[in-house]
Amino acid sequence: MSTTETLASSTHSANDTQLLGRVYDMLTADEALDPVPRYYLVGSMKDHPVELPEEVYQVLRRVVDAMQKGLSVTISPTSQTLTTQQAADLLGVSRPTLIKALDGGRLPYTRSGSHRRIALTDVLDYREKRRLEQYAAIDALSVDIDETTDIDQTLADLKEARKAVAAKRRGR
Incomplete structure (x- = not known):
């Protein structure tokens, strides 16, 4: 498999709902018993399980939850820094609106030549801040x-x- 193939986005939907239901039940039952469950990936050699990192578990949990609800899931790798278009898409705003936020100092960025790059964590923080401001405006x-x-x-x-x-x- 080439690097391009491994980094491409892919969309999946569940075909075996019974098996998916068993996975979902296992994940949710263990979460109810232990607030910090540990999960292992077992390959063909049963004596060599590998513990899943918390981040991988959370992705798996969200994928299974969505598929259990009959939704398709798209997995798309994203770098830790985003282009202005990627950040605008993530925020659900136009690119010019995002540029105004960058120029207004509401969102930090770096320059790579003539291109602006925005840290994913900064975009997510900004999105949460905007959401809280919207709730405050509604409340007001x-x-x-x-x-x-x-x-x-x-x-x-x-x-x-x-x-x-x-x-x-x-x-x-």
Whole structure:
């Protein structure tokens, strides 16, 4: 197998749902008994098991969980540094929007010649920060209303909250 073949993305779906169900049951039952289960890969020589690293176990667990739900799974190797397009795709934004975040100093990056490279961990941290900011904005725009609440005052409060959130967003 060539290097290109080993690094290519591949999509898989389950054909043997009964066997997949047994794997899923084994993984979930052991997790219920031991919060830090240890798993081993056993090859043709049964006396030489290899313990799976936690990261490999977590990938396996997610793959089995998705396949158990009838979903296809795509495995795509990603380097520790991303191009601006890869980072934008991961964040679910356009590349120009990502460039604005980079130029605004909201996301650290390095340059490789004329190309920008962003650490995967920084992109994931930024995604979580954005998610928390979105939850805070939703919370800021919510108001408790009951039947005794003055609707005109509530509308005025919401308008002020929207203005405050917009001003905060422009101030970034």
